[in-house]
Amino acid sequence: xxxxxxxxxxxxxxxxxxxxxxxxxxxxxxxxxxxxxxxxxxxxxxxxxxxxxxxxxxxxxxxxxxxxxxxxxxxxxxxxxxxxxxxxxxxxxxxxxxxxxxxxxxxxxxxxxxx
Amino acid sequence: xxxxxxxxxxxxxxxxxxxxxxxxxxxxxxxxxxxxxxxxxxxxxxxxxxxxxxxxxxxxxxxxxxxxxxxxxxxxxxxxxxxxxxxxxxxxxxxxxxxxxxxxxxxxxxxxxx
Numbered sequence: 001x002x003x004x005x006x007x008x009x010x011x012x013x014x015x016x017x018x019x020x021x022x023x024x025x026x027x028x029x030x031x032x033x034x035x036x037x038x039x040x041x042x043x044x045x046x047x048x049x050x051x052x053x054x055x056x057x058x059x060x061x062x063x064x065x066x067x068x069x070x071x072x073x074x075x076x077x078x079x080x081x082x083x084x085x086x087x088x089x090x091x092x093x094x095x096x097x098x099x100x101x102x103x104x105x106x107x108x109x110x111x112x113x114x115x
Numbered sequence: 116x117x118x119x120x121x122x123x124x125x126x127x128x129x130x131x132x133x134x135x136x137x138x139x140x141x142x143x144x145x146x147x148x149x150x151x152x153x154x155x156x157x158x159x160x161x162x163x164x165x166x167x168x169x170x171x172x173x174x175x176x177x178x179x180x181x182x183x184x185x186x187x188x189x190x191x192x193x194x195x196x197x198x199x200x201x202x203x204x205x206x207x208x209x210x211x212x213x214x215x216x217x218x219x220x221x222x223x224x225x226x227x228x229x
Contacts (some may be wrong), residue, residue, distance in 0.1 A: 004157075035217060043204060045158070045220035091157050100170040103146065103218060106155030 002027045004092050004106035011111050013082045020067070021077040021109045023092035031097040034075040036066065039089040039108070044046070048090075051075060082113045117141065118143065119221035121207050127227045133195040136224045138207030146170075146210035148218065149182055149192050153203045161205075164190065194226075202228045 003026040013019040027033065036048040037069045039097055051066045059066045067076040075094075092106045120139040128134050140147050145166050150158035161180065163171040166187035175182070179198070184190040194201055204225050208218040 037220075043223045043225070044210070045206065047217040047219075050217060093157070100146075100163065100165060102160050102163055102171060103158075105159075107155075107157050 002029070002032075002094055002096065002104040004094055004104055006092055006094055006109050008109045009107075011109055012080075013078060013111065013113055015043035015084060015113055016081055017081045017115050018080065019111065021079070021090050021092075021111065023075045023077065023106060025075060025092070025094050027096065029096035029098065029101075030108050033095050033097055034066070034068070035093045035095070035103065036064070036075075036077045037091045037093060037105075038086075039091060041088070045091070049077070079111075084113050084115065087111060087113045119207055119209055119219050121205075121221035121224055124222060125225050125227075127229065128197055129229050130199055131196040133193065134197055134226060135191050135193045136203070136205050136207075138190045138192070138221060140207070140209035141211070141219055144209035144211050144219070145187070146185055147190050148208045148210075149190070150206040151221070152209065154180055158206055174223045193220075195226045196212055197226075199228050202226055220222070 005024045005092045032053045038046045040052045049061045049064045051068045065078045089108045091108045094104045095103045122137050147164045149161040161175045162182045164184040165187040167184045182192045204223040206223045207221040
């Protein structure tokens with residue numbers, strides 16, 4: 001079984017500052033992928049970034065980077081230079097890379113960016 | 116490339132009524148998922164299809180929920196009869212192929228049961 005834990009119900013950050021959203025996971029699968037999604041108030045789930053468990057380097061996508069620490073089972077999302085449009089719910093998720101495995105989501109973190 | 120389409124976007128019904136949701140996946144995406152997202156929580160998988168076959172429905176409340184994916188393309192999710200606790204957003208997502216690919220989500224259907 002897989003489990004995702006997001007311990008920050010809400011985070012506040014000022015525009016142009018960086019923010020880190022925490023995610024820890026638990027799995028017995030040897031190969032897995034970690035995902036971050038953004039969900040604005042409109043409801044759609046927007047894919048942000050992916051990290052494979054065997055990837056040697058931390059993933060980056062524009063202003064998003066994933067701080068992957070395999071030994072600590074953490075996959076924190078770092079957003080640099082926050083923008084007002086970054087205000088949304090952020091979900092960490094994982095999926096085993098085997099068979100017909102499915103995504104397991106955390107409970108999410110609400111990020112509010114202030115001017 | 117068109118995204119995942121869902122309809123209706125919003126639905127309000129009274130408890131014990133029936134409701135159906137429709138999902139049209141991205142062309143060629145063999146894997147389709149239905150998720151239930153209760154307010155303040157992450158999405159929870161209800162059912163997974165691979166083409167028109169069910170792969171995982173272990174978390175689907177089968178006494179009231181049913182889903183089908185005819186011809187391996189469109190899918191419908193039905194609730195009969197609805198309960199108050201079914202109020203949630205129902206998300207459809209599809210996967211193009213490899214498990215390292217991201218799932219593509221539709222806009223969701225927001226269901227309110229009164």
